[in-house]
Amino acid sequence: MSATLRRGWFAVWKIIGGVRLRIKVMGIALAMIALLGLGILGLVREVMTRVLTWELEQRGLSIAHDVAGRSTDLILTNNLYPLHELIRNTVLSNEDVRYAFLLDPHGRILADSFGGGFPLDLLAANVLPPGESHHVELLQTEEGIIQDIAVPIFESRAGIVRVGMSLRRLEATLAHTTRQILLATLLVSILGIVISTGLTWLVTRPILGLAEATARVAQGDLSHRLVPWADDEIGQLQNSFNAMVNSLAQSRQSMEIANARLARRNRELLALYGISRALSGPLGLSEALERALEHVIGMMRTTGGWICMLNDDGSCYICASMGEPSRADVGTACCRQCTACRQAALARKPIVVSPVPASCPVYTSQNDPTALHQGHVIVPILTKERVAGLLNLVCTEENCFEQEGMGLLAAVGRQLGLAFENVRLWEELRHKEAMRGQLLRKIITAQEEERRRIARELHDQTGQAITSLLVGLKVLEGAHSLEQARALASDMRNTLSQTLDEVRNLALELRPSALDDLGLVPALARYVGMLPARFGFQVDFVAAGMDDQRLPREVESTLYRIAQEALSNVARHARATHASVLLERREGVVVMLIEDNGVGFDAARVIDSARERDRLGLFGMMERASLVGGRLTIESRPGAGTTISVEVPLEST
Numbered sequence: 082m083s084a085t086l087r088r089g090w091f092a093v094w095k096i097i098g099g100v101r102l103r104i105k106v107m108g109i110a111l112a113m114i115a116l117l118g119l120g121i122l123g124l125v126r127e128v129m130t131r132v133l134t135w136e137l138e139q140r141g142l143s144i145a146h147d148v149a150g151r152s153t154d155l156i157l158t159n160n161l162y163p164l165h166e167l168i169r170n171t172v173l174s175n176e177d178v179r180y181a182f183l184l185d186p187h188g189r190i191l192a193d194s195f196g197g198g199f200p201l202d203l204l205a206a207n208v209l210p211p212g213e214s215h216h217v218e219l220l221q222t223e224e225g226i227i228q229d230i231a232v233p234i235f236e237s238r239a240g241i242v243r244v245g246m247s248l249r250r251l252e253a254t255l256a257h258t259t260r261q262i263l264l265a266t267l268l269v270s271i272l273g274i275v276i277s278t279g280l281t282w283l284v285t286r287p288i289l290g291l292a293e294a295t296a297r298v299a300q301g302d303l304s305h306r307l308v309p310w311a312d313d314e315i316g317q318l319q320n321s322f323n324a325m326v327n328s329l330a331q332s333r334q335s336m337e338i339a340n341a342r343l344a345r346r347n348r349e350l351l352a353l354y355g356i357s358r359a360l361s362g363p364l365g366l367s368e369a370l371e372r373a374l375e376h377v378i379g380m381m382r383t384t385g386g387w388i389c390m391l392n393d394d395g396s397c398y399i400c401a402s403m404g405e406p407s408r409a410d411v412g413t414a415c416c417r418q419c420t421a422c423r424q425a426a427l428a429r430k431p432i433v434v435s436p437v438p439a440s441c442p443v444y445t446s447q448n449d450p451t452a453l454h455q456g457h458v459i460v461p462i463l464t465k466e467r468v469a470g471l472l473n474l475v476c477t478e479e480n481c482f483e484q485e486g487m488g489l490l491a492a493v494g495r496q497l498g499l500a501f502e503n504v505r506l507w508e509e510l511r512h513k514e515a516m517r518g519q520l521l522r523k524i525i526t527a528q529e530e531e532r533r534r535i536a537r538e539l540h541d542q543t544g545q546a547i548t549s550l551l552v553g554l555k556v557l558e559g560a561h562s563l564e565q566a567r568a569l570a571s572d573m574r575n576t577l578s579q580t581l582d583e584v585r586n587l588a589l590e591l592r593p594s595a596l597d598d599l600g601l602v603p604a605l606a607r608y609v610g611m612l613p614a615r616f617g618f619q620v621d622f623v624a625a626g627m628d629d630q631r632l633p634r635e636v637e638s639t640l641y642r643i644a645q646e647a648l649s650n651v652a653r654h655a656r657a658t659h660a661s662v663l664l665e666r667r668e669g670v671v672v673m674l675i676e677d678n679g680v681g682f683d684a685a686r687v688i689d690s691a692r693e694r695d696r697l698g699l700f701g702m703m704e705r706a707s708l709v710g711g712r713l714t715i716e717s718r719p720g721a722g723t724t725i726s727v728e729v730p731l732e733s734t
């Protein structure tokens with residue numbers, strides 16, 4: 082049962098629920114007014130009917146009693162005419178009396194107001210029970226309801242008087258009153274509609290406003306706010322709604338900011354990944370930088386940019402450019418001439434220069450940079466030791482480079498520097514490898530050359546000498562006299578001692594036995610001692626802290642060969658008058674300095690071009706030093722002499 086009720090209620094609510102709020106409120110007001118009107122109408126009709134009927138009955142009774150009193154004597158004297166007159170006057174003088182008649186104790190009609198057409202069934206319609214003072218009966222007639230009143234005359238001994246009171250006037254009064262009430266209800270209803278329309282408009286306005294605002298929020302419009310209409314519950318609801326929309330807008334804003342930040346981070350990460358891929362890939366330096374520049378421009382969303390590399394010798398060149406200004410415009414300009422670029426290089430961090438300085442040498446004279454680009458950032462490309470170049474980015478708006486992006490650009494600058502350094506080291510390694518190969522080939526040819534020379538010397542000099550000795554011996558065998566034999570023996574001894582000297586020199590040149598037998602200091606002392614006579618310049622040799630302790634064999638021969646090469650360079654190239662060799666053993670290292678006061682040379686340039694010119698003496702010295710874990714440096718300037726220093730670590734044993 083309750084389930085059926087619930088279903089029924091749901092069905093009704095579905096219909097009512099679909100009706101607009103204003104109509105709902107108005108409907109309730111109208112229903113209340115109608116209900117009130119009809120209730121009052123019913124109540125009034127009920128009370129009026131009862132009161133008027135009672136009043137009519139009282140009036141009928143008094144008329145009947147009056148007729149009964151006045152007719153008693155006339156009936157007893159059988160005076161019929163005045164009885165008729167009495168009845169007629171009674172009906173005429175009372176508007177509500179429809180009829181009246183008198184009956185004798187036997188129920189016969191003595192007088193009546195019908196004038197001949199007495200309806201006989203009226204006689205039995207109201208019977209007065211014996212002993213009663215009166216009896217009232219309601220009769221339904223064609224003329225409407227009649228209140229029939231029967232009253233005894235002289236205690237029924239003279240008969241009964243009957244009076245018919247018509248309810249027509251009473252009904253007319255009731256109908257009139259009903260009409261009045263209905264009219265009043267109608268007027269109140271109209272007034273009610275007007276008032277309730279106004280009230281519902283007033284009350285539902287903020288609610289409908291709230292509903293509309295909520296719908297806008299649902300569609301994503303968070304700009305709308307409500308004006309609180311009062312300090313009541315609806316006002317509080319509006320305030321709460323505003324607070325809710327505010328916090329929604331705030332969270333949406335922070336979400337948008339977070340999203341934008343995330344997207345930027347993503348872009349930056351992708352760009353950094355792209356840059357590192359470009360830089361670590363198989364591309365050459367300028368191609369890799371070009372590709373990296375493309376990623377940086379994409380990441381910073383700028384119009385264009387270029388990379389300018391700075392050489393050690395003070396020159397510079399544009400090695401990559403993209404977007405505006407175009408490659409053709411960039412030309413051969415150099416960043417070193419630009420004050421802003423120098424500033425960035427000095428600061429070793431990115432600086433924003435807005436707009437591009439009018440004096441920027443990268444732009445050709447046809448293009449005014451200030452008109453083209455308002456935003457400009459210069460990022461130094463840093464290696465460990467120096468600023469290897471400058472990355473320049475430009476864009477058309479003034480404030481396109483935020484402070485936030487500077488850290489990232491600095492990191493990009495370091496990454497580019499690292500790549501540049503890698504390429505440089507790689508190039509250096511390749512150069513060194515090539516030099517080493519060349520050196521090896523040269524050593525092999527030198528060895529062959531040396532062998533040929535020894536073979537030649539052995540053949541031409543030693544062989545000749547031994548042959549002449551053999552010839553001498555043969556002559557000695559056939560000597561005729563002792564004098565002749567003595568003279569021959571003396572010749573042969575001279576030849577032999579000469580040959581011995583030659584063989585010794587040959588052996589000494591191949592490897593000084595002093596180095597193996599006596600050690601580095603005596604061997605060097607002997608070698609240095611030979612030089613003035615051979616080449617004509619003074620050489621000092623100082624050894625400090627060497628004591629009598631020998632150095633490791635390979636260190637000794639390395640230092641000896643380096644000294645040999647350096648001093649032979651002094652002899653061949655320096656045109657020096659004086660040279661010095663200092664050998665010193667310090668804590669854990671042995672140091673050798675070879676100085677001359679000759680013409681000097683540009684060491685860096687000579688070493689760079691050594692391979693092309695097939696001059697491998699200096700490179701060979703460096704290689705020898707590095708083979709024993711040491712380091713060789715050359716300090717020389719044209720006109721300022723040359724100093725070569727070698728430092729070799731000694732293993733502490």
Ligand SMILES: Nc1ncnc2c1ncn2[C@@H]1O[C@H](COP(=O)(O)OP(=O)(O)O)[C@@H](O)[C@H]1O
Binds near residue numbers: 651677682697698699
């Ligand atoms: N002590 C020095 N004084 C002046 N010039 C030197 C000296 N040492 C080397 N040089 C210069 O360096 C060049 C390279 O020397 P090196 O590598 O030994 O080759 P090479 O001796 O076969 O010319 C020389 O040609 C010379 O010009």
Ligand SMILES: [Mg+2]
Binds near residue numbers: 646649650698699
């Ligand atoms: Mg040389």
